[in-house]
């Protein structure tokens with residue numbers, strides 16, 4: 413697929429979705445065809461490393477599978493040298509990227525892993541180690557109990573409003589910290605946040621993973637990032653900063669509060685148009701009991717133009733805390749009934765060129781497998 417032609421009519425959309433070589437921001441090496449290193453199937457991987465000692469997957473004893481996404485399988489594991497329990501995330505880079513792109517993709521993966529590993533925050537999942545395994549890559553992550561927030565976007569399973577707003581304030585502060593360290597997440601969505609309601613732990617995960625494929629086409633048209641949560645500038649393939657993550661956080665909160673996404677369509681082209689041009693509907697359309705102050709915070713976060721949004725996560729966190737104090741003191745603990753949602757495009761998608769304008773409903777319905785359809 414990577415070397416196959418892109419149908420002319422869909423080329424622009426297709427290229428925006430999978431990233432383009434000439435989109436690399438200033439300071440990042442861009443991937444030009446001439447600078448690409450061709451990697452034969454049996455070429456050994458480069459010895460990039462995250463820590464001071466070379467990372468080795470053999471230091472981890474892999475246990476049961478605990479989850480999977482569009483590009484990765486996650487296993488419970490034990491680090492032999494320390495006895496520490498971790499989660500190992502194996503990314504099938506060689507399945508997703510062509511041989512020519514693989515070296516660049518792996519380098520980018522190691523750069524992103526190094527940046528993510530430097531983040532130390534109670535609400536950000538700690539990256540323990542990262543490395544390459546043959547032609548693929550892996551991350552060792554702090555293992556956490558609980559569920560990812562996508563569970564709480566389903567009708568009948570919504571969290572109490574107070575809890576959602578508290579989660580929003582914590583995530584906004586975690587993002588403020590990451591942005592101050594020069595790290596942008598790029599794929600804020602419920603599935604990338606783990607919540608343990610028993611001990612109150614909240615962990616934002618997968619920093620920078622959506623950046624790994626930038627500039628390279630995937631074999632199967634994997635969209636790195638999740639369209640429904642992407643800011644207009646990210647969807648347009650423009651340079652993004654922390655305000656793009658705050659937009660995505662606004663969408664995440666909207667979905668946690670209502671079980672509905674602000675923009676939905678069966679057509680990818682129409683969805684992109686909505687995100688680019690149409691204001692998000694007032695959240696109270698879906699849940700009339702919500703306070704106006706909360707609706708305003710979400711509206712500011714989801715402004716089309718970054719300069720009209722919160723300038724940083726701290727300000728968004730403070731506004732969410734003000735909503736808690738002013739308007740949610742007496743909020744009941746049980747969620748109100750909400751109508752069923754259609755969470756089209758709420759997950760990372762795998763598109764073939766033929767279906768680039770279509771949403772494969774079978775891959776997006778609630779309760780179904782997270783395993784995306786395999787491209788032919």
Ligand SMILES: Nc1ncnc2c1ncn2[C@@H]1O[C@H](COP(=O)(O)OP(=O)(O)OP(=O)(O)O)[C@@H](O)[C@H]1O
Nearest residue numbers: 479480481482483484486499553555556560603760
């Ligand atoms: N450190 C961890 N501890 C415990 N469970 C984890 C950990 N990391 C991931 N998981 C589980 O594995 C699931 C799959 O994670 P993964 O990031 O591969 O997929 P995703 O975020 O659902 O989709 P995408 O492919 O778009 O990233 C998570 O949703 C979570 O339930």
Ligand SMILES: [Mg+2]
Nearest residue numbers: 481603604618
């Ligand atoms: Mg993820």
